[in-house]
Amino acid sequence: MIRTGEQYRDSIRDGRQVWINGERVNDVTTHPMFKPIVDIRARIYDMAHEKATQGVMSYVDETTGERNAIGLKLPYTQQDWHDKRLAVDIVLDDIGGIATRVGDETIGEMWSLYDGKDVLNEVDPRFAENIERHIHRTLHEDPFHVSANTDPKGDRSKPPQEQDPDMLLHVVKETDAGIVVRGAKYETAAAYANQAFVKPTIANWGDAKLSDYAVGFIVNMSAPGLKFICRTGFAGRANPEDYPLSNRCDEIDTLLIFDNVLIPWEDVLFYQHTKAATFIRATLHRYSAFAFVQRNLRLADLMIGAALFNARQTGLEKQQAVQEKLSTLAVYRETINAHLTASIACGERSPAGLMMPNQSLLYTGRVQACSRLHEMMHLARELCGGQICVTPDAASFANPEISDWLDKYYTVNENWVSDDRRKLLAFARDLLNSDYAGHRLTFQLFAQSPPFAHLGAVFRNFDFDSTLGYVKKAANLSDRVVQSSAEPRLKRVV
Template sequence: MLRTGQQYRDSIRDGRRVWMNGERVHDVTTHPQFKPLIDIRARIYDMAHEGATRDIMSYEENGDRFSVGLKLPYTEDDWHAKRRATDAVLEDVGGIVTRVGDETAGEMWSLYDGQDILNEVDPRFSDNICAHIHKVIQNDPFHVSANTDPKGDRSKRPQDQDPDMLLRVVKETDAGIVVRGAKYETAAAYANQAFTKPTIANWGDSALSEYAVGFICDFSSPNLRFICRTGFAGRAPAEDYPLSSRFDEIEALVIYDDVLIPWENVLFYQHTKAAGFIRNTLHRYSAFAFVQRNLKLADLMIGAALWNVRQTGLEKQQAVQEKLATLACYREGINAHLTAAIANAETSPGGLLMPNQSLLMTGRVHACSQLHHMMHLARELCGGQICVTPDAAAFADPDTADWLKKFYTLNDNWGSDDRRKLLAFARDLLNSDYAGHRLTFQLFAQAPPFAHLGAVYRNFDFDDALRFTKKSAGLSDNVLG
């Protein structure tokens, strides 16, 4: 079943307990700070039904249509289709959205690949994983992912401090497990469900742990609370902040106050080896969609910078061209990694086609580790006016409009209104609270930078470099790699 946007909105009017800015939010679909992103998520659902985008966003199987983003990948064409669908969404909405479901479905596919390890714990878990993957495909929910805890004192074991600092199982019942603790999660307040999984904790030598648990959490469940940060939308006029007024994806601290998770929703439990495997392979699919967002973010930075230097007549200067070329190298580096990861895709342990892991993970490091440098280059190219330009209201005020029209009109092609719009866009993209938040989010949304590098270390094939160096240096056969 392919949902419509209205069906999605109706599904999250379920009485969930949400707070923002010290107040209870009774309907997230109408709240001014949630509504813009909810409308975008609803728009994505509607795109799957519209003639112009139907075949990009969905596919037909046995007479029914399903979401391209949620489809299990078996061929290179499946990955090309996912890439086209993501690009279509970002082009349609005119900005970057990260947590909309297609990038989190891939984490479930990593579980699918780990069924042998999970079967060491309980064969039921493997069955639950397959059931949930197909349930997501069939029912088209807004599925997100939760994996970051408050953590507490990380020099101690969880058991040696307030034990709820990491989400844990406190009781088993015939109906399921009861969990207590908290998770930070982007989009939780307006999603349907989450794959909730453990942060790697200081378990010591424990083979079993009440913290090593992963499950599907229905966000309409009783005993859940969503405590959200204040959003950016509505804090300033949309004319001055065109991105933050629409594309702010709000995070929540989700409180699990003795929440019952039915056994059929438990995907792994207690086995620390299984939890470690899941953490290490979690992003083998989902990193693709995540890195693709950085590609589109690079496009926005290049566009904002290039339009600005064309406005001001600086495009022909060598120093300016060098900075633009550096931005282009960053952009094409991301593009190359994504393209090569599909072209050199690998068969996964579960029989799926996964992007080449070494290329994908090195691409993620390139995209994330260089982002702040690229943002600063784009700031330089846009110039100081992005932080000093008056607000849109001043351009409309009769007492100031003529002066601003005079000093912001560049030539016959670039009037003051277009100049102001570009500077406002660049300010929101590069200099605003929203810009800083997005930079931090891109650095940490798929684990911190050291974990990105850890994934590269685990997936890069060092053997050929060792072999070639051993041969070139004339090392003896006694040397072992």
Template sequence: MIRTGEEYRQSIRDDREVWIDGERVKDVTAHPSFKPIVDVRARIYDLAHEPATAGVMSYVDPGTNEPNAIGLKLPESQQDWWDKRKAVDTVLNDIGGVVIRVGDETVGEMWSLYDGQDVLNEVDPQFARHIEAHIKKALHGDPFHVSANTDPKGDRSKRPQDQDPDMLLHLVKETDAGIVVRGAKYETAAAYANQAFVKPTIANWGDAELSDYALGFICDMGAPGIRHICRTGFAGRRPATDYPLANRFDEVDTLVIFDDVLIPWENVLFYRHTRAATFIRGTLHRYSAFPFVQRIEKIADMLIGAALFNVRQTGLDKQQAVQEKLAQLACYRETINAHLTASIALAEKSPAGLLMPNQSLLYTGRVQACSKLPEMIHIARELCGGQICVTPDSATFDAPGIAHWLAKYYSVNEDWVAEDRRRLLAFARDLINSDYAGHRLTFELFAQSPPFAHLAAVYRNFDFSGPLDFVRKAAGLSEKVMGKKKPH
């Protein structure tokens, strides 16, 4: 059944080995670097129980007659996608910010493997049964599920066998109980998640010698041999009054060490199977790209809101040059909205009979959302003005002896008094100018894969036959020029 926030907190108090700032964390639910984002994830669980939001966040499973989370539901209709979209918006509006790694955007990667059951059956039919079992477990057990993709990689000019083999996660040995694996993965939110879908990074999986690296499995994030080594967090560095986003929504990234970890056979989805590795890398984001891009749409809303408030308070919104920049932000936002909406309206049946967003529209929307984001942030920075980088902190605004000067010079009119203006400038600074803002931008650019892989996904999924046939007819070419193979 759907868990409560407190049940989630209790589930990660499992004595897992988590390190941050050189110290081992006793309780990730209470540590200042983790508590804010753990509380956000707990809030998402609780929204499914509150009368005002339960109908948006959950549905009743016809097989069990129990409520399950909308985000984990297998998508079988357009309405399922509208419901998922509404649920994500409900969460982001409730918490007042954007969080990405909270589970609904990663469970779709298992659906992609579910679509590849014929590939799994090439190795052993039990692996297809395993993925189906884990999808049901996610539906009914409601774990916080993340995705582990990126390895440290080492020297990329060399094969992993020609350097320290642990640079890519690999098989150590098979046992009666399961497989033993060693290596490491980078994964956001792993230190406070329940489980991860671990799969290969981008590589040339056609090389049979890499087969020990072609692994896919579900791993308990508190399992023996797992160590979480986290980057320094942003929460708690400075007061929340000055950095309202960094203190609430920092999703801590982790280097997950697999130190000879036993993966039980029932958790193994494929291993030593390069075709399965190739399949999952090629289809990994056919579902998960949707909630990921939807969150960038909400970031666009934040950019528009921060910029528009800043120009309105001083009357600059009357200037045509300012309106044009606001229109650029609006066009960016609506381009994302259009791709998301159209990908549902023109959704496609998957090989396993699920309904996946129109792949060409979804992937082109992701390219637009990610590639244009730095430019849109800079437009918002221009509109917010130079005061976001020169305004004193909240303690200075409250200091006796100087507070009246700041009240004088930061008050614009009766509608915009100094404290509101300070809050807006602090929000804008944390959104587009702070250390946290720089981190978030890098994350958005690489979170699902690097830009070249985004374009590769578009190339694989765009239907080139239409433009080719149009030009063939317009130019009077013979049908032979079309060939028998698709260009991709």
């Protein structure tokens, strides 16, 4: 059943080996750099129990009669996707910021495995049951589930076998109990999660059909041999009055070290076969991309709101040049919205019978959302003006020796007094100019895959056959000139 926030906190007080700023962390639930985001994840759990939000955040399972989290529900209908989208919006409204790695965005990668069961079963039938069992276990036990993806990689001009073998995570030994793995993965939220789906980075395997690097499994974050080495956090560095988002919504990234970690056979999802690993990488984001793109949509909302408030504060919103910039931000936002909405409306049946967002529309929306984000952030900076980078901090506004001067110059009119002006400028600075803002920009660009892979996903999923057929007929071409190599299209739901 769905857990409470306190049950979640108790579950990660397990003695795991976590370091941040070079120091060992005794309790991630209370450490000042972890506590804000742990509290957000706990808040999401609690929202599934509160009367006002329970109906949006959870549903009653027909087979068990128990309440489960809506974000983990297998999607079989278009309404399932509308429900998931609403639940994320409710959470982001509640926390007043963007939190990406909270579980609903990573469970979709497991659904991709579910879709690929038949393919994986053909390659190696040992692990098909593990996939389905873990999906339902996650659904009913409600752990905080993340995913570990990118390796340090080392020298990419060399195959992994020709350098330090630990640069890519790999199997070093098989035992009766399971496989033993070594290496490292980068994973956001790993230090305060319960489990992760660990998957391979596609490497230079050459013509190998079998590889110890082609492995995917579920790892329990309390497993012996795991070490969590985290980047420094943004929370606690400065006054929350000056950096409200940094101190509330920072999601800590981790270098997750696997120092001879035993993975039980029942937690192995695929192993050795490079064909299976390549297949999984190609289909990995068919569901999870939706959640990531939705976060870009809400980030656009924050930028538009901050820019529009600033224009209204300073009386510039009626200028044509300002309206054009605001409209450009609105077009960016609505382009994302249109792709998300259309991907549901034109949904497709997956190989396992799930409702899959229309792949061409979803991946095209991801390209638009990620590739233009830096432009939109700069446009929002222009609209907010130079004061976001020169305004004194909250302590200065509170100092009686100088507060009168700051009140004088930061009070715009009777509606916008200095305190509200300061708060808006501090929020915009943290959203657009801070270390946190720069980190989010890079994170959104690379969180699922690099930009070239975004376009590659569009290429693999766009219906090129229909355009070829249209031109073949319009140009009166013979049948022999059109030899389509495209994969058969999935069944579209009307």
